[in-house]
Amino acid sequence: MAPIVSRPWRDGDERGMEAQHVTVDERELKEFCEQVFIRLGVPPKDAKTTIDVLVLADLRGIESHGVARLPRYVNGVKAGYIKPIERSRVVKETKTTALIDGEQSLGQVVSRKGMELAIRKAKETSVGIVTVRNSNHYGIAGYYTLMALEQDMIGVSMTNAAPLVVPTFGRNAILGTNPISVAAPASRERPFVLDMATSVVPRGKLEVLDRKGLPMPPGWAVDETGRSSADPSRVLNAMAKRLGGGILPLGGEGEEHSGHKGYGLALMVDVFSGVLSGAATGLKVNAEERKPDVGHFFMALDPAAFRPLDEFRLDMDRLARELKVSPKAQGQTRIYVHGEKSFTRMERFRKEGIPLDPKVVEALKKIGSELGVKWPK
Ligand SMILES: NC(=O)c1ccc[n+]([C@@H]2O[C@H](COP(=O)([O-])OP(=O)(O)OC[C@H]3O[C@@H](n4cnc5c(N)ncnc54)[C@H](O)[C@@H]3O)[C@@H](O)[C@H]2O)c1
Numbered sequence: 001m002a003p004i005v006s007r008p009w010r011d012g013d014e015r016g017m018e019a020q021h022v023t024v025d026e027r028e029l030k031e032f033c034e035q036v037f038i039r040l041g042v043p044p045k046d047a048k049t050t051i052d053v054l055v056l057a058d059l060r061g062i063e064s065h066g067v068a069r070l071p072r073y074v075n076g077v078k079a080g081y082i083k084p085i086e087r088s089r090v091v092k093e094t095k096t097t098a099l100i101d102g103e104q105s106l107g108q109v110v111s112r113k114g115m116e117l118a119i120r121k122a123k124e125t126s127v128g129i130v131t132v133r134n135s136n137h138y139g140i141a142g143y144y145t146l147m148a149l150e151q152d153m154i155g156v157s158m159t160n161a162a163p164l165v166v167p168t169f170g171r172n173a174i175l176g177t178n179p180i181s182v183a184a185p186a187s188r189e190r191p192f193v194l195d196m197a198t199s200v201v202p203r204g205k206l207e208v209l210d211r212k213g214l215p216m217p218p219g220w221a222v223d224e225t226g227r228s229s230a231d232p233s234r235v236l237n238a239m240a241k242r243l244g245g246g247i248l249p250l251g252g253e254g255e256e257h258s259g260h261k262g263y264g265l266a267l268m269v270d271v272f273s274g275v276l277s278g279a280a281t282g283l284k285v286n287a288e289e290r291k292p293d294v295g296h297f298f299m300a301l302d303p304a305a306f307r308p309l310d311e312f313r314l315d316m317d318r319l320a321r322e323l324k325v326s327p328k329a330q331g332q333t334r335i336y337v338h339g340e341k342s343f344t345r346m347e348r349f350r351k352e353g354i355p356l357d358p359k360v361v362e363a364l365k366k367i368g369s370e371l372g373v374k375w376p377k
Pocket of ligand 1: 142195198
């Protein structure tokens with residue numbers, strides 16, 4: 001039996017990690033990043049939307065998808081595969097559904113539009129489903145389900161992504177880390193906000209261990225032979241050289257811990273986001289430098305179509321409390337509901353400032369100095 005390895009950068013030593021971080025005020029960080037986009041020709045309203053998604057990731061403690069990604073978006077706009085001026089259009093529509101062609105606009109801007117349309121439809125018909133093709137990376141899946149929550153609706157959001165994940169029994173990465181978010185409103189309890197990749201870990205976590213020269217826990221990734229490896233450097237190298245290998249789907253290697261179920265979830269996301277919208281799928285996502293053709297899926301569902309909203313909310317509360325008061329595992333003091341830790345972090349970071357890795361700050365400052373945008377004091 002493999003030893004249980006804790007995830008060292010997670011909650012346990014989060015405060016320790018933050019100690020080495022630079023703390024930046026939310027409003028100042030947003031202002032800086034928005035100005036960067038505006039200098040690249042993005043209209044202020046769209047710059048605001050994009051940065052809102054990135055900074056929300058940092059506020060919720062999802063550093064891998066926060067402003068650390070700004071350089072990639074800046075490069076995308078400069079390289080021309082992300083169009084600074086939003087050009088998306090609805091190409092097919094019914095009362096409850098719509099298909100949007102993103103026309104290579106910023107993924108966050110198109111996606112916000114997509115979820116807004118889904119919500120509008122749900123207000124009229126109880127459900128709205130919107131798929132998007134020809135888009136770019138949209139950030140955290142949870143941003144869009146939180147939009148549905150603000151309207152007292154259940155939200156679903158999914159996206160496909162560049163291939164990094166190896167199918168069960170395979171040895172080449174074919175699917176993305178294809179995230180799923182589902183959010184549902186509660187009353188006095190926090191809402192349920194599941195927001196997760198369908199892989200065991202994102203690539204960023206292999207890179208962290210590689211930089212530190214530490215081994216990976218078993219079941220995270222496979223090397224070019226298709227077997228689990230403890231060596232992050234070997235896996236990253238094999239992936240970069242396209243020799244094979246990649247991250248494992250949720251559940252890990254083979255069938256023993258149900259890797260095939262995580263693989264199924266990742267594939268499901270590609271069916272809804274890619275196949276249904278006509279976007280790229282599997283190996284084709286991000287395959288062309290000039291046209292990533294990422295696909296997304298958004299759904300808003302009005303619980304009041306089934307039962308009074310208050311009853312739904314109260315039952316969500318009851319369910320959350322049932323989980324939280326249930327007996328804890330030895331050594332544990334608390335059971336969480338999905339999204340709960342992120343809400344707590346958000347409140348703290350809004351008050352105390354957002355902790356950023358000094359390397360991220362350096363990269364942002366460099367972009368700022370190139371574009372004539374001052375880093376906040
Ligand atoms: N756009 C893309 O291409 C892309 C691809 C992959 C991931 N992502 C994003 O990356 C982010 C991180 O994904 P991840 O899989 O590493 O998330 P994670 O493992 O940190 O969290 C997954 C979910 O579990 C919840 N959670 C955490 N600890 C918990 C506990 N003890 N009890 C109950 N719930 C708990 C979180 O609130 C979250 O809803 C997500 O926001 C996702 O949307 C985006």
